[in-house]
Structures are given as C-alpha cells and as structure tokens.
Amino acid sequence: MSHIPNNWVISPALTSLISQCLSKLASSPRTETLLSLPNLLTASSPVSYHVGTGCQVLNYVFDSILAGPTAVEHELLFVTCFWSKSASLEYLSKTLLELNRLHPLSCRDHIRSKLRIRICFSSRSAFQKLFHTSSDKGYIYANTARAYQKLGLPSPEKLGNLDIVIKSKFFRPISVLHGKYVIVDRKRLLLPSCNVSWEEWLECMGVFEGGIVDSFLEYYHETWGDTRESLQSPSGSQNNQCTESIWAPKPLPPLSIQFRRDRLSPTIFLTQPHHAVFPPLRFVPTIISRFISTCLPFRISPSVTPAPPTPQNVFMAALVRQARRSIFIQTPNLTCPDLLEVLYERLTRHGESIDIEIITCTKMMLLEQVVTTGLGGPSPRKDGAERKRRWGATTESCVKELFRRVNVTINESSTLRIYYYTSLPVILASSAYGGDVKSRFTAQEEMEMAKQSHVKAMIVDEEVTVIGSANGDRASWFTSGEVNVMVLDEDFARGVKDSLGKGVGNRKMKVEAHSGSSESP
Numbered sequence: 001m002s003h004i005p006n007n008w009v010i011s012p013a014l015t016s017l018i019s020q021c022l023s024k025l026a027s028s029p030r031t032e033t034l035l036s037l038p039n040l041l042t043a044s045s046p047v048s049y050h051v052g053t054g055c056q057v058l059n060y061v062f063d064s065i066l067a068g069p070t071a072v073e074h075e076l077l078f079v080t081c082f083w084s085k086s087a088s089l090e091y092l093s094k095t096l097l098e099l100n101r102l103h104p105l106s107c108r109d110h111i112r113s114k115l116r117i118r119i120c121f122s123s124r125s126a127f128q129k130l131f132h133t134s135s136d137k138g139y140i141y142a143n144t145a146r147a148y149q150k151l152g153l154p155s156p157e158k159l160g161n162l163d164i165v166i167k168s169k170f171f172r173p174i175s176v177l178h179g180k181y182v183i184v185d186r187k188r189l190l191l192p193s194c195n196v197s198w199e200e201w202l203e204c205m206g207v208f209e210g211g212i213v214d215s216f217l218e219y220y221h222e223t224w225g226d227t228r229e230s231l232q233s234p235s236g237s238q239n240n241q242c243t244e245s246i247w248a249p250k251p252l253p254p255l256s257i258q259f260r261r262d263r264l265s266p267t268i269f270l271t272q273p274h275h276a277v278f279p280p281l282r283f284v285p286t287i288i289s290r291f292i293s294t295c296l297p298f299r300i301s302p303s304v305t306p307a308p309p310t311p312q313n314v315f316m317a318a319l320v321r322q323a324r325r326s327i328f329i330q331t332p333n334l335t336c337p338d339l340l341e342v343l344y345e346r347l348t349r350h351g352e353s354i355d356i357e358i359i360t361c362t363k364m365m366l367l368e369q370v371v372t373t374g375l376g377g378p379s380p381r382k383d384g385a386e387r388k389r390r391w392g393a394t395t396e397s398c399v400k401e402l403f404r405r406v407n408v409t410i411n412e413s414s415t416l417r418i419y420y421y422t423s424l425p426v427i428l429a430s431s432a433y434g435g436d437v438k439s440r441f442t443a444q445e446e447m448e449m450a451k452q453s454h455v456k457a458m459i460v461d462e463e464v465t466v467i468g469s470a471n472g473d474r475a476s477w478f479t480s481g482e483v484n485v486m487v488l489d490e491d492f493a494r495g496v497k498d499s500l501g502k503g504v505g506n507r508k509m510k511v512e513a514h515s516g517s518s519e520s521p
Contacts, residue, residue, distance in 0.1 A: 003038045008266045010488055014464070017322050018268070021314045028309045034222050034271050035215060040311055042211025043264040044485075046492045047188075049467075051503035052253030052447050054194030054203045054454065058088040060256075061182055061190055061205070062095040063249035070188060072099070075116040077183040077220055081176055081469070082195035083121040083168075089152045089196050097154055100161045114163035120224050121168050121196070122176040122481075124151075129170050137225055138169035167224060174372060175274040177223065178476065179469045179483035181216060189213045191468060191485060193456050202421070202450040202503060204457065205253075206467050206496075208267070212485055215269040219483065254444045255503050257495045265489035272312035272470060272482035307338040307477040312470055312484055317342050319460045323354055328459040330359040330500055331472035332452065333395045335373050339472050340391050340402055347406050353413035359500075359508060360395055360472070361452050362420045369394050372475040395473075399511055419508035421453035447503065455503070456484075457496060465493045 003022055004015060022037055033040070050057060065072040076099075083089070096117070103115040123129060133139050141147045143164070145155035151166065169177050182190040189212060192205040221228055307313045320327060320342045327346070334340070346354055373393045392398045399418055406416055441449070458466040468484025470476040487493070 003041055005041055005043065005266070007043065008041075008488075010266055011463075013322070013324070014488060017318055021311075021318050024309060024314050025311060031273060032308055032310045034273055035218055035269065039215055039218060040269045040271070042215055042267050042269065044208050044210030044212040044267040044487075045261050045264055046259045046267075046487055046489065047207040047209055047261060048256060048258050049207070049492075049496055049499055050205045050253040050257075051255035051455070051499045052203065052443065053450050054192075054197065054199060054201055055087050055091075056250070056253045056443060056447065057192050057194050057203045057205045058196065059091055059250040060253055061192060062091055064190075065182075065184055066095060066098055066102070067249065070184065072115070072184050074185050075118075075183075076185075077118050077120075077181075077217075077226075079120045079177075079182070079220065079224070080180045080195050081122045081178045082197050083124045083151070084195075084197045085152050086196060086198035088194075088198075092196060093153050096159055096162065096164075100159045103161050105161055114161055116229070117162050117164045118224075118226060119164065119166045120177075122170050122178070124168065128168070129172070132168065132170040132172070134172065136169075138167050141166040141168070165226075169224070171274055171276045173276075174475070175276045175479045176481070177274060178480040179223075181220075181483055183213060183216060183220065186217055187213060189216055191483070193454055193467075193469065199452070199454070200450055201452045201454040202447065204455045204467065204500070204503075206485065208485065209261070210264055210267075212267045212269060216483070219269070219271060223481065251443050254447045255499045257499055259492060259495060265487055265492065267488070268311070268315065268486040270312040270315050270466065270468065270470075270482075270484035270486050272310045272476070272480070272484070274481035275308055275479050277479060307336070312482055313338065313477055315486060316458065316466060316470070319458065319464060319466070320346055323460045324352075325461050326355045326357075326459075328357050328457070328497060329472060330453065330455045330457045330504075332361050332364055332454050332456070333369055333471050333473040334358065334360045335369055335391070335393070335395055335398050335473040336477040337391050337474065338477055340398055344402060344405055347414050347416055348409045348411060350411060353411055355415045356417070358416075358418045359421060359453065359455075359504060360399070360418070362396055364395070364452050366394060368475070369473065372473065372479065403511075418511040420511055421504060422507050422509050423451045424449050424507060448505065448507065453504065455500060457500060459493050459497050462493050462497070463490045464488055465496050467496065 004018055010018075025033060025037060050060060052060075064070045065076060099115060099117070105114065141151065143156050145157065148155055156164070180192050180195065182192070184190070187209060189208045190205060191208065192203065194201070194203040194205075220226065317338060320339070323346060327343075343356065347356060370393045391401050403416070403418075410416070456468060456471055465487045466484050467487075468482065470482040470484050476482055
C-alpha cells in the first residue's frame with residue numbers, strides 16, 4: 001500500500017523511487033524509522049535558505065525568535081549536538097535574558113504561564129561523554145546557578161519568567177544525537193547545520209513551515225522524551241510579548257534567499273536513529289571483537305556490514321543510484337563505504353551517463369574520522385577472485401580510492417569532479433589589526449574567511465534536495481542520530497545550489513577531474 005499523499009504532484013520517476021524506498025522501509029523495525037511511514041511524508045513550505053558562518057547563522061536564529069512576526073510566543077525547542085563556550089553561546093545567553101524581560105508573568109491584568117523553553121544537546125566535553133549516563137532518558141541539568149554556570153548560561157534567578165529544562169543525551173562509545181533543529185511555537189522549523197560552538201566554519205540553514213514541523217515535533221518527543229503539553233495563549237491576544245523589544249538584531253547571513261510561501265512542496269523527513277555499534281577494527285580479529293563486545297555495554301561490528309535500513313540511508317542511496325542527469329554533494333567528510341560504493345556504481349553504469357560534483361574538506365576532524373571508521377575497517381571479503389581494497393579511514397584516502405576505481409571503469413560519458421574547500425588566508429594577518437578583529441570585516445568577508453565547510457547538502461537532477469545534519473561519513477550513516485529534510489521542488493533546489501555556489505565562490509581546489517571522453521590523469 002502506497003503512503004504517497006494524493007495531493008503530491010511529482011514525476012513518475014520520483015513516484016517509483018519513493019514507492020521502492022517505502023517498500024524497503026516497511027520491512028524495517030520501527031526502531032529504524034522512529035516515526036510511522038505516513039508521518040515521514042508531508043507537504044510543507046520552504047520559507048528561506050541561508051549561508052554564512054556558524055555564528056552568523058545562529059545569530060539569525062536568535063534574532064528571529066526575539067522580534068517581528070517570527071518571535072516566539074509560547075514554546076521554543078532548541079536542539080543541537082555540540083555545546084561549547086563561544087560567541088554563539090554568549091548570544092544565546094543574551095537571548096534568554098531578553099526573552100525573560102519580554103515575557104513577564106503578569107501582563108495586561110492577567111496571570112499567564114511561563115514561556116516554555118527546552119534546550120537539548122549531546123556532547124559538551126570529553127569528561128561529560130566519559131561519565132554520561134547510559135540511560136535512554138538522558139541527563140537533566142539541575143536548575144541551579146552552578147549547573148547553569150558550567151553551561152555558560154545566566155543563573156536561573158535571572159530567568160524566572162522562563163520554564164527551562166536542559167537535557168543531554170550521549171551513548172557510549174561514540175553515538176551522539178547529531179541532529180540540530182529549532183522549533184518555534186510548533187509552527188516553524190529552523191534546520192541549521194551548525195552547533196553552539198567556536199568553529200569558524202561555513203554553515204547553512206533551511207527554514208520550513210507546514211507538515212514537516214509536526215513530523216519533527218513527533219520525532220523530538222520520541223527522541224528526547226519530553227511531555228506533550230498543550231500551548232495556551234491569552235484570550236484576545238495575538239502576541240504574547242507584553243514588553244516592547246529593544247533588541248538590536250545582527251545582519252542577516254551574507255547569503256539569504258526567500259521562497260514563495262503560497263504553495264506547498266512535497267517533503268520527506270529522513271530520520272536516522274542512533275546505533276550504539278562501534279565500527280569494525282582494522283587490526284583486530286573478528287573473534288577478539290566478539291569477545292570485547294561481551295564485556296562492554298556496546299557492540300563492536302565484527303565485519304564490514306551494510307548501513308542500517310533507515311529512512312536517511314535508504315532514500316539517499318536510492319537518490320544516487322537512480323539519478324538520471326546530475327548529483328551535487330557538499331559534505332564536511334566523505335568516508336561512508338555505502339555512499340562511496342553507490343557513487344562508484346552509478347559512475348560505472350554503462351549506457352547511463354551522469355555528472356557528479358562533490359565539495360568536501362581536507363584535514364577536518366581527522367581523529368573523529370579515524371575513530372568512527374575503525375581505522376578504515378577490515379578488508380572486505382573476496383569478490384570472486386579479486387579482493388577489493390578498503391576505502392580508507394579519512395576523506396583524503398577515500399577520495400583517492402574512489403578515483404582509482406573510477407579511472408578504470410567509468411562510463412565514457414560520465415564525469416566526476418571533486419573539490420576540497422579552501423579558506424582565504426587573510427585571517428592569518430588578523431593579529432596586525434589588534435583588538436576585536438571581526439568588527440573590522442563585513443559579514444561577507446567573515447564568511448569568506450571560514451576555515452572549513454560544515455555544509456551538508458545533496459541535490460539530485462536539480463529537482464530533489466536533501467539538507468539537514470547528515471554528513472557523508474560513516475558516523476552519520478551508522479552510529480549518529482540525524483535529521484534531514486528531502487524537498488521535491490525545483491525552485492528550492494535551484495536556490496540552494498545557487499546559494500552554496502556563491503558561498504563557496506572560488507575557495508575550492510580541484511582534487512582531480514575525470515571525464516571518460518579524455519585521457520586518464
């Protein structure tokens with residue numbers, strides 16, 4: 001039975017792709033989807049898309065919830081992965097203080113409930129991960145000045161008008177809830193790629209309204225175990241703020257594009273539950289891996305296994321496999337064997353040409369790459385008479401191996417282009433300015449000095465876009481919890497591709513280009 005909504009207007013090719021993916025997911029346990037299949041498919045309005053540094057993107061998030069038509073009135077759900085002292089955290093603290101001022105408990109001769117705020121994250125420090133509770137309920141931070149001070153937040157006494165709960169979840173050894181999203185009044189979804197962190201990276205964010213918000217709300221309750229409380233607004237009041245905002249917002253991210261809001265686009269929520277499974281170790285025999293697993297609260301995968309059949313993995317692999325004309329991927333890292341295999345298979349398919357462009361990074365989070373790939377993993381079993389080489393433990397080694405395989409068997413009319421993101425060296429001379437260096441640059445210049453690209457995006461055939469938290473690495477496809485939105489809209493795909501192209505500009509280095517019609521390099 002098809003779960004595709006009747007009001008969706010999509011091509012027969014996409015209808016077939018979605019039906020095949022849903023059929024595959026129907027045989028997966030509920031733990032791999034978290035939501036029922038019909039609740040993954042919605043109709044939503046892509047509101048806007050933004051590209052800038054992480055600080056610029058989060059500043060826009062905080063500004064939008066403080067003033068104007070998008071200001072929060074009743075509830076704010078703020079979910080991120082990494083949490084560290086940074087300019088973004090300082091701006092979040094100021095935002096909470098301003099929200100407390102804007103929402104007094106006594107307003108217009110009536111008493112009202114506190115503004116409901118939930119803050120959730122997964123990783124704060126090595127110490128926190130080492131001693132974090134293994135309970136699925138996570139850890140709830142005490143409502144004390146000491147606990148808030150450790151988190152870099154104002155004391156609870158200064159936030160008396162806010163009903164705040166702060167929770168963290170981490171699953172040893174390496175399973176984080178990598179998803180990042182903000183839900184405002186259960187009406188608006190903001191989907192940034194950035195964490196509350198100090199990294200000066202290129203980031204992006206999509207903003208949505210409509211059915212996808214309800215799906216994210218259900219996912220939030222399933223994942224974070226929060227209570228489902230009704231939101232009550234004061235009678236006769238359209239705005240819950242009783243005090244005029246004097247907030248001075250920061251400039252918009254350098255690249256911000258708005259979309260038409262008078263029509264709905266088909267959207268699919270691509271969930272990826274976390275899996276507490278350590279990757280197969282390259283130098284550890286299978287029998288030893290199995291023994292270690294019996295002594296630990298997590299399992300070590302004894303051999304190379306396929307990625308779990310989650311909505312994220314099933315749909316993204318199918319999009320690559322069934323792409324007709326082009327595939328564009330921008331990802332911080334590229335180490336997932338399943339993604340690499342399906343890219344290789346599509347490039348070498350005879351009689352069906354494809355143009356693939358990938359923008360990734362070099363020397364980014366190297367330790368994380370090596371750990372989450374298990375040092376590259378053991379060699380796959382023999383395929384006939386030939387033993388395939390492992391993909392590798394880092395993006396650089398995986399890219400090299402992809403080109404090695406492709407250069408031998410690529411379809412004559414297909415093209416593969418891979419670039420490494422590069423930053424401008426102007427930031428190296430910042431010490432000459434002294435004082436607050438960033439204040440001397442425009443928002444555009446700050447974005448151009450981003451040291452790495454943390455953007456996550458996939459665009460297929462210029463009509464299907466996937467944005468969210470998933471990288472092209474093994475962690476995102478195997479162990480981490482992820483959230484993504486697949487948008488079936490040519491205008492959205494065009495806007496995202498154009499924004500990312502301008503965001504990267506000429507700050508990319510061609511790794512190696514291969515076209516079947518020319519000589520191999």
